[in-house]
Amino acid sequence: MKSKFFAVLLIFISLAAFGQSTKPSKKDYVVTIKTEFGDMVLLLSDLTPKHKENFLKLAQQGFYNGTTFHRIIDGFMIQGGDPNSKDADPNNDGMGGPGYTVPAEFNEKLKHNKGAVAAARMGDQVNPKRESSGSQFYIVENQDGAHFLDNQYTVFGQVVQGLDVIDKIATQPKDQRDRPSKNITMEVSVKKLKKKKIIKLYHCENFYKA
Numbered sequence: 001m002k003s004k005f006f007a008v009l010l011i012f013i014s015l016a017a018f019g020q021s022t023k024p025s026k027k028d029y030v031v032t033i034k035t036e037f038g039d040m041v042l043l044l045s046d047l048t049p050k051h052k053e054n055f056l057k058l059a060q061q062g063f064y065n066g067t068t069f070h071r072i073i074d075g076f077m078i079q080g081g082d083p084n085s086k087d088a089d090p091n092n093d094g095m096g097g098p099g100y101t102v103p104a105e106f107n108e109k110l111k112h113n114k115g116a117v118a119a120a121r122m123g124d125q126v127n128p129k130r131e132s133s134g135s136q137f138y139i140v141e142n143q144d145g146a147h148f149l150d151n152q153y154t155v156f157g158q159v160v161q162g163l164d165v166i167d168k169i170a171t172q173p174k175d176q177r178d179r180p181s182k183n184i185t186m187e188v189s190v191k192k193l194k195k196k197k198i199i200k201l202y203h204c205e206n207f208y209k210a
Helices: 002-021 049-061 163-170 195-202 205-209
Strands: 027-035 038-044 069-073 077-080 116-119 137-140 155-161 187-194
Touching: 027 049, 027 195, 038 049, 038 163, 038 195, 049 155, 049 187, 069 163, 077 163, 155 163, 187 195, 195 205
Parallel strands: none
Antiparallel strands: 027 038, 027 187, 038 155, 069 077, 077 137, 116 137, 116 155
16 A cells, blocks of 8 residues: 555656646846847747757857858848858858757748848758758848748747847948958857846747747
């Protein structure tokens, strides 16, 4: 009889522990990308855990600091995050990364809306699984979004403040390769806040409803 009681108790404790481990966190990470044209504040989605973890890791390591937005297309998007953009050779921009890719994490709830943060990647011919670059990302500038890319490239975040900064960067002078004539560098920082405070600061209730 005692053994049955302890067995039931053990199951109850295990279930309680499991429930605690899966309980949603009351805090989240806020990412700030500083540029000479202003700051962009973005949140990363829990629906794309691999991309979120990877971006936060790189940002916290200072990987992105000093990299540039090396490709800009007005009416479409701005792209950055390539470590090659730190050197003096503009011809290798867009070809670098941390040495690995991230598995695709497509989700119907995450769309290429204005301000969406998505992972760049190699084309389907050489990358049939559509795995993401380990560091390069782009931010949608088009007011109507870029929905032809939905479920083609992984969307993993959203700019919640500084949408005007995207527009300013996208309209800068550039060459025939869509590379800005002048380097547009970034500094990326991360801080952890209570979700209630994040919602109050950035009015982003819908982000957490996704």
